Amino acid sequence: MDAYDEDSNAPDGGAPPGDAAAGGPSGAHDPLGAGGTPGVGDRPPLGEPSGAPARPGAGDPSGAGDPSGPGGHSVAPGPGGHPVVPGPRAEARAGVAALSTPYRVGAALALAVVAVTACVHLGMVFLHVAPSNTMTKQHGKAVDDWVYPEFEQNWKLFAPNPLQQNIAVQVRAEVATGAGGLRTTGWYDLSAQDGRAIDGNPVPSHTQQNELRRAWDFYGASHTNENRPAGLRGMLAEQYLRRIVVLRLGRDHAAGPHGVIQRVQVRSRTSNVQPPVWSGEKVPDTPAYRVLPWWTVPSGELEGGVR
Known part of the structure; x- marks a missing residue:
């Protein structure tokens, strides 16, 4: 009896079934092998899908066989067949x-x-x-x-002899009463009012700190010791100071329910800052006053503001 079963109908001396030379379904060309299971020699390499075509230049780090080149950029062949890798793209311009x-x-x-x-x-x-x-x-x-006036510089803080006096601006008014009489108010210490508003206030307003003080400095710098204005700036300083004090008197209701402010008078009270006890320096402790003449309040400022 031959080596093959007669049911196989194989001729004598023929190739056995599944032989690669006979082109049968088994062997290197049979993905499932003779028994219907994958053959050991026919398994694809790890990481490659079964039946996927081989990538050109696989395993070549230079990407010479990969037309896309490293990073997926298109690579054109250069002289001698060597690929030419393009340089980095120019960065986009910014700013001007x-x-x-x-x-x-x-x-x-x-x-x-x-x-x-x-x-x-x-x-x-x-x-x-x-x-x-x-x-x-x-x-x-x-x-x-x-x-002037926005960029004025004051260097008194850095002067060799800084200010050693406290100057308070005070005002009183002559009021026409509803019965037709006149009365004079007491002195309102406007600087003390600003001091109370600033004391303990972490964010005091600019007007509370500087409005009245700068108005008085402006007046003193533009007037003589006889309170005569020196040029147009003197008239402007007088008008500015008068409007401020009239506005403050209106806030304090100095005129009363039916009164009208007719005139105002401003004065300054200057007192020396006493030196420390260990210095031995002696300065007068009696305050000095500078009293200005009475100013008539125009009709546009009678209500405590500017019309």
Whole structure:
């Protein structure tokens, strides 16, 4: 009996079933093998899907066989068949460089205007605080027009002899009563009112700290010792101070229910700050007063404001 069963109908000397030479379904071309299970020699490598086509240049870190190149970028073959890897892309421009030419010109002009204005301002402030010199003598009016009143500088804190006095601004009013008579109020200490509003207040307002004080300084700097105004600034200082005190009297209801303020009088009370006991310095402790003349209140300010 032959080595093969006669039911196989294989001719004598023929190749056995499943032989690769016979082109049968088993062997290297049979994905399931002879027994219907995957053959050991036919399993795909780990990490590769079954039946997936082989990637060109797989395992080659240079990506020479991969037309997409490293990182997935398209690679064109160079001279000699070597791939040419493109360089990194240029970064997008930002800021002024990203603008078009007209906008860049506009931005440059704006920066130039800001720079020139800043230089002029610093120069004006320097001339304002500098000692008297040829420039301030020739162009003093232009410097004052630029600096006053928004950019005025006060260096008294850093002076060799800082202020050692307390100055309080007080006011009283002459009121026309409803019965047709006149009465004079007592003195209202406006500086003390501002002090009470500031004391213990972590964020006091600018008006509470500086409005009255700066108005009095403005008046003293623009008037003579006889309380005569020195030029137009003196008249402006007098009007400014009068409006402030009338407004404060209106808030305090100094005129009463049916009264009308006719005139006001302002005075300052200056007292020296007493030195420490260990210094041995002696200063007068008696306050000094500067009393201004009575000012008639215009009709536009009778209600405590400006009309």
